[in-house]
Amino acid sequence: MSERTAGETDVVVVGAGPAGMAAATRAASLGLRVRVVDEQQSPGGQVHRGVTRGDEGVGPRFGDEHLRGRELVRALHASTATVEPGATVFDVDPELGVAVLRDGIAHEIRARHLIVATGAIERAVPFPGWTLPGVMNAGAAQVLLETSACVPSGRVVLAGCGPLLLLVASQLADAGANVVAVVETTGAIDHARALPGLPRALATPATFARGLAWLRALRRHGVERIGGIRSLAAEGAGRVERVLVGVGDRAREIAVDTLLVHAGVVPNPQLARLMRLEHRWDERALAWRPRVDAFGRSSDPRVSVAGDGAGIGGARAAETDGAIAAIDAAHALGAIDARVRARLCAPLLRERRRHLAVRPWLDALYRPPGWLVDPPDAAIVCRCEDVTAGEIRSVARLGVRGPNQAKAYTRCGMGPCQGRVCGTVVTTILARAAGVAPAAVGYYRIRPPLVPVPLAALARMPGGGNRRDERTGGAM
Amino acid sequence: MFRRLAGAKARAEVVIDVDGERVVAREGDTLAAAMLVAGCVPFRASERSGAPRAPLCMIGACFECRVEVDGAGSRRACQVVVVPGMRVRRSRAARPGA
Structure with missing residues (x-):
């Protein structure tokens, strides 16, 4: 060893x-x-x-x-x-x-x-058309802004829910991007559900001040805000050109060059x-x-x-x-010793509780809706292997109960991302299809290597990279 | 796809090669950022459907930005920082005119 x-x-x-x-x-x-x-x-x-x-x-x-x-x-x-x-x-x-x-x-x-x-x-929320170039996570645009000082060119729409959606929208608008609209799943129902958490959340006013500043920025830049949407899809030839959202009983179509999506982390x-x-x-x-x-x-x-x-x-x-x-x-x-641990941790545990006070309200307000976490049949769920939600549901109907079995049938989660993107979604689809709790469905069995490793790099490891994997009984 | 902000602090130019085309990046850019600014989209094509793909997450999780870098395949462009003379190849199906 x-x-x-x-x-x-x-x-x-x-x-x-x-x-x-x-x-x-x-x-x-x-x-x-x-x-x-x-x-x-x-x-x-x-x-x-x-x-x-x-x-x-x-x-x-x-x-x-x-x-x-x-x-x-x-x-x-x-x-x-x-x-x-x-x-x-x-x-x-x-x-x-x-x-x-x-x-x-x-x-x-x-x-x-x-x-x-x-x-x-960022939580992956598959919807029809989300694999088109030009559809990205909102956090991805933030990375590009902060590390390379660039913004999406052309018309930008942000869609989904969560504080980061509003933060990135305001950052991009402030930086000069043409942010046309912020389209949120969040609606009256979510505000009502979150209400009981509000008093505790108000104990950390700084959080609210930040959020209000983002909203003011969006107003200042004339960004349209559409709330309570009930469906989301992207269309285009070779890249995203339109975003389609369901608002009430109507469908809205917005021309875009970049669609940024976020539904929490x-x-x-x-x-x-x-x-x-x-x-x-x-x-x-x-x-x-x-x-x-x-x-x-x-x-x-x-x-x-x-x-x-x-x-x-x-x-x-x-x-x-x-x-x-x-x-x-x-x-x-x-x-x-345990006494020192207790003494050192006491103030930190109190501080932690204070920082978490806002979470119940935030989590309830920005909980992604069912249609977003349990996507329509046409949506590609596993981007590595092009497996749709419909294919996963059809193997669920055959009696497939867990992500690993679904992987064996459909190849979902078998690509290089190892289910990082689709894992949570596949659990949700299988659980809802079978009418059981997600805990009963489980998750992908993740194996090494977590990223592709050149064979030469493994061979040059001390011991020739001969890493036994005792979890599976085999060598890596 | 992306444009550099006018007021951004100027960083040194870094010239790389993407499928034989000269691409001017900036020092500190990830390869994915350089390619998005230069319009080198798509990054790859789905092996199964042939559909065009481009980066989703930019934090190394989605693997949609994988390209060949200096002969090594399947590198995540969002996790690679550009260096002068870097040679980048997209899969044949993702190249312009393919």
């Missing part, structure tokens, strides 16, 4: 967003040897993307949040933690050997404790699923989340999950999550 271990450390943190940065900084401050592995070129994650490099003043940033990101990066660099940027984890073996691909070269770090801080991905499932951590279906969030305790410890006591990857709470909650997981890891590794 040890001869193929490139490095050994106390804690490996996967991901350098708010949770990962806070976890690494805190774990290092408690005397642990820490290594952070992050896919991006510099720490920050999706929310504080590239805060320390590049185009300041390009896209409108959101002030205090942006500064917060810089503080986290500064603290991380000032700590004793080692950061590996541009590095992708493609496997974790049962002995916590973390296999990393960086610049085409693979290496392994052996961890005593693992903190998974891989954040969230869900925990990035890959690493937690690869390690066979226990998950539960969160019906409020319509998503899977790994089962963790108050400290973020998963069903594997050597593994913690912190931040949005454990359940969506936003950047500030993720930060406190990261620090809590680090303190708990220090306890797990014998660096501090």
Whole structure:
């Protein structure tokens, strides 16, 4: 085992967003040897993307949040933690050997404790025409604005639900993009459902102030807002040209060059699923989340999950999550006793509750409607293998009960994205088709490698990349 | 598909090659950003239907942006930063005139 271990450390943190940065900084401050592995070129994650490099003043940033990101990066660099940027984890073996691909070269770090801080991905919401070039996630446009200072040319429509939809719409409009309309699924029913959560949410007025500022920006730029839509489709020859929305009993057609879609974010499932951590279906969030305790410890006591990857709470909650997981890891590794853990975690747990106060209201208000999460037959669900919702329903009628069986019948989830995009949707379709709970349907069995790894890189790994996969009994 | 903002801080030009065409990117661009600004769309064609595809997520999850980079296939263009002289190939079906 040890001869193929490139490095050994106390804690490996996967991901350098708010949770990962806070976890690494805190774990290092408690005397642990820490290594952070992050896919991006510099720490920050999706929310504080590239805060320390590049185009300041390009896209409108959101002030205090942006500064917060810089503080986290500064603290991380000032700590004793080692950061590996541009590095992708493609496997974790049962002995916590973390296999990393960086610049085409693979290496392994052996961890005593693992903190998974891989954040969230935008929920995929298949609808007819969403595979056309010109249809993108709203978050994708934000990445392009913030890292390359570019905006979609031509007419832009944003569709779906959630705070990010409004944020990106206002960012793009402020930057000079021609944002024609924001089309939301959110309507009167959602506002009514969310109402009970409002008093607690109002305890964090800063959240509302930000949201109102985005809405003011949209009004200022003359962006049309259409609410409570009941259907969504894109059409065009070779690329998107029109978006069709159902409003009440009418259909509206809007000419577009770019259609940006968003329906909230869900925990990035890959690493937690690869390690066979226990998950539960969160019906409020319509998503899977790994089962963790108050400290973020998963069903594997050597593994913690912190931040949005454990359940969506936003950047500030993720930060406190990261620090809590680090303190708990220090306890797990014998660096501090339970009393010290309790003392250090108490203020963080209180802070975390405060940051989460807005979630019940937000989650209820921006819950994607059934027609969006359980798409029509014609919609392609698995983009890698071109499998439609109708094909998945037809195998469900044959008695297929789970995503892995559906994969064997239809190839859905078999492509290079390994179900990252379609996983949650396939669970939902199968559960609703059979009239059972999503928990009874389950999820894809995720296998290594998580990303394509050149054979040469594996061969040059110490030990020849001969990684046994004891979960399946075979070699990778 | 995308256009560079006029007021953006100027970064050094990076010249790459996409299917034999000269594409001028900016330092720090991901390959996907450079291709979207240059109009190199689609990025690929569906292996099953032949339908054109372009990036969906830009965070490395969807694999819709995969292209060949300097001879290595299936690289996610959104996770690759441009370097001078980079040679990029789209699948034959995705190239202009295909």
